[in-house]
Amino acid sequence: GAYNFSFDCLLISEVLEHCRDPRAVVHAMERWVKPGGLVIITVPYGPAEYDTPNWHHFRNHIREFEFADLEDIFEAYKRVSKGRIKTEIIDPIVQIGHAAQFGNIINSEENKVIIQSGSERRDVDFTKKPLSEEQLTNAIVRVTRETRNVYFLTGHKEYDIFDKGENGLSDLVKLLSSNRVSSKEIMLGVTGAVPEDCDVLIIPGPHNVLTEKEEGIIEEYLKKGGDALFLIEHIIVTTPDRPLTEEEMHKNPSLNSILNNWGVMVADDIVVDLKSNVGSDVGCPATRNYVPHKAITVGLDYTFYVRPRSISTYENRRDSIQTIPLVLTSSAQTSWGETDRTLNVKFDKALDS
Secondary structure, X not given: OOOOOOEEEEEEEOOHHHOOOHHHHHHHHHXXXXXXXXXXXXXXXXXXXXXXXXXXXXXXXXXXXXXXXXXHXXXXXXXXXXXXXXXXXXXXXXXXXXXXXXXXXXXXXXXXXXXXXXXXEXXXXXXXXXXXXHHHHHHHHHHHOOOEEEEEEOOOOOOOOOOOOOOOOHHHXXXXXXXXXXXXXXXXXXXXXXXXXXXXXXXXXXXXXXXXXXXXXXXXXXXXXXXXXXXXXXXXXXXXXXXXXXXXXXXXXXOHXXXXXXXXXXXXXXXXXXXXXXXXXXXXXXXXXXXXOOOOOOOOOOEEOOOOOOEEEOOOOOOOXXXXXXXXXXXXXXXXXXXXXXXXXXXXXXXXX
């Protein structure tokens, strides 16, 4: 029937083994629980109080309920893939020989989906956490996608892909590898061109300027439809009693000679926020003002940035160029791009933006 109330938690205690259709009972219980609530099912610990046939009958009913949900998920994937994805549900106790082919220790308490394509395999364990579409999709992508290549620019004191320290990129390389992405280094001044097999060129925070030749190579690569990720370092800051040298002023280049052609400009400033910051450091703004993006910003709470530079776009850029900001400061009234490198924070309309 219809009810005008709902519960935070609902307990089903050792009764389902007596039900003709336990699956329907569990579905009904779910409708009585608030969104995000909990349904707890307790079962007999062993056959001491319940005879063995009833216990196995109950266990199979619970498995039927789990399998029904899995079948719905699998059917959706088979339908979307137009039959290219084939699925099978195995009970490792009933089909022990078949389950052993996958090299797993037989465990009736374990819930696992094995995704396999050729010699590539990924296991998705959902014993303790609910199975999600994201988990399955990521696993399918990992076993079916061809290996892709990313090249990291070197030669200008960029971050090192082999460095395992806090300033190294070895963890990123490991993560990319787990997603079938191969990471390589490249010195454009030596190679004279971006390799044909490059899927993404990464410029990982150069501290020294690139040569005109190197910038020209990158620009040509982009014009031919190449993909690139630019990681730009913050500018060098100092104190009033120690002026920066000419070399320090040009450290951590903006690469605007390339980016300007694509409607983007990275300023030589430090974004400050007077109200929303970390540890009373106005040069370390905190925000949760994001442009919605399912793959990047969805679900993010506050994030903070140490000495970030402001990025702006040109209104008169080519119509074929689309720019989308992802992160904004918490308020335009309390933040700006400070150009005083001594961090003598004071908004100057003629200099700051």
